[in-house]
Amino acid sequence: MNRQVILAAASQGIPQAHNFQIIERAVPDLATDQILVENHFLSVEPAMRGWLSDKGNYSNPIRIGDVMRSIAVGRVTASKCEQYPVGTLVTGWFGWQELAVARPEDVIRVVKEVDLPMSLCLGVLGLNGMAAYLGLTLAGAPIAGDTVVVSTAAGAVGSIVGQVARLLGCRTVGIIGSEAKVRACLDVYGYDAALDYSHPQLAPKLAEACPQGVNVYFDNTAGAISDAVRAQLAIGARIVVCGTASVASWDSPPTGPRVERDLLTKRARMQGFLAFDHRDRYASTVETLATWVRDGKLAWREDVLVGLEACPDAIAGLYRGENMGKRVIRLR
């Protein structure tokens, strides 16, 4: 038998526990080319809100009754596919469930970094690491000496962006939502400055932290935080739009100050970025990030929930800001 988390009720805005249900189902026999993966860790992503939305998104919406879509990491325990024999450690689109019957196209990659914690495949060496490294370098195009501002700076993506930017010789400024995260930014992730966005004087504090203006803004929040950063752009600034965590719902699009004048007077660009578009660069990116992790140059934190029962409320918890670092669900 297999236990699965399925979508039980359509989600408006941020998915809550009541949108999901845990069910038990028999594991079907494997067909040709299929593998059975025993999931060790499941991922929890802010982006899951979008995947669950029935409004336009970059992926097909998840339907009621479907197993919740998720990247996971685990071991092949049965195989009808030569490429992935029993025992192989794999990460891929295996869903929020204990056992996954998967096809080769569901596998993202074979995990070769067996010296590192398996769960890193969902964080630094997974989608978060890809979004952070590739979004920063390809869309942010930072050069040494640039000032790089990051929102949700202590989060699963933001914490990597800040550290990679620092490793590339940039001055880094983090924006986060609590005093504890300010400390993490300064002490763990090496930001040059870290600002609590709930501070009533965010705009002048930001101006003070970025005396030469903002060259790159890696935006995980949108909303009022981004409006404050946009007021400090340097000429030729690049804004990487990677997430919109501060916006409760896009179902009726929120309003805000129009951006055109800032973009025009600063000749700035604002660019949406999805790591999924750059799969051809995953292998080299994993290698780069794994080396930095091994060398102690890239710190990471995890927020580990235990057991499938933790899944239903896990996305809502991310939006409540309760995690410090990458949130994963440990099954074994």
Place this chain on the structure above:
Amino acid sequence: MNRQVILAAASQGIPQAHNFQIIERAVPDLATDQILVENHFLSVEPAMRGWLSDKGNYSNPIRIGDVMRSIAVGRVTASKCEQYPVGTLVTGWFGWQELAVARPEDVIRVVKEVDLPMSLCLGVLGLNGMAAYLGLTLAGAPIAGDTVVVSTAAGAVGSIVGQVARLLGCRTVGIIGSEAKVRACLDVYGYDAALDYSHPQLAPKLAEACPQGVNVYFDNTAGAISDAVRAQLAIGARIVVCGTASVASWDSPPTGPRVERDLLTKRARMQGFLAFDHRDRYASTVETLATWVRDGKLAWREDVLVGLEACPDAIAGLYRGENMGKRVIRLR
């Protein structure tokens, strides 16, 4: 004696006639390296609103008592500068006045296209042509087969953007504000489709005109028109922010739907563009555009006002949408 249009009162929003005053002043003797230019045509630009704003812009604000900043074209009638002998036809920052005492750095270029109307130096072969060609190609990066949407599509910049995009093999869709301009788009500028933005069904009309989505949006307006276009972006779309004509004032920034979700789901980019940043490309661009004009491939229209007295109300008139094509002031 010289007659000049000076800024008489600070401008909020769109500059009106009462913001200017016409005065008479003696022409000073030329100093070393200076030239005296007899202006034949003066330019009128939507961007003058920004130049006159005391809020942050890409250029220093014009102060009360200053001659109104403008590009002009005329002939050197006295010279203490070897580079520009008497008789040379020049275009440059000569201001809204009959005679300009200018330094070499005020000259944009010597006009070599003596077979073409002199006033084209302010339009197709001037700042408008540079913004249109360089903004479209450098920031819009169109490729043959792309759908290119242009706002103020029959205007001084937009009409060139649409024609260049067509010459590059793109499908072109213009958005404009009157039935007469719809006709000009279709009959003069060769757009594949042209939509009046005052039409109550702009969004569905636009979707119909762009069945494959919008690959490039050359934005001269911002505001509700841009919101409608943004809803039709294709994956990987490029928005060139060149002007914000539909926004009456940025002094308190207007609000609108937030753009982040559209940019993210479509992996689109939105980029502010100023031709002034690309002076090194002016010469080759003038050559390209002049060839197209001579070959009858690039149509142009002018809205010619006569005499310095026409200057004070000329900018407000642009924002009233009363011109068809490039507005210039003819002095001789």
